[in-house]
Amino acid sequence: MAPTANHCFVVMGLYTRPPKDEFCTVTKPPYSWGDSTVFCDPWYYEWFEINADWARKAPYIFPRIQGESPLKVTCLDYV
DSSP: OOTTOSOOOEEEOOSSOOOSEEEEOSSSOOGGGOSSOEEEETTTTEEEEHHHHHHHHHHHHSTTSOTTOOEEEEOOOOO
16 A cells, blocks of 8 residues: 555556546546446445446445545556
């Protein structure tokens, strides 16, 4: 985990490497992830399709982020 990070997760199904830093909200996922990606969070035992469940599940995974407040997402690796 990055020194300033407080949570890590995996995103599967990306077609290209996302920008190093990107912002999103708990209601809208990062634009570069696209609609066919799957979010996997081993800490919360959650995995779901971004386009189907982000707005419903992200507020529980990131409880300190409210509504349209920005959430910074940093890509640490791309395989």
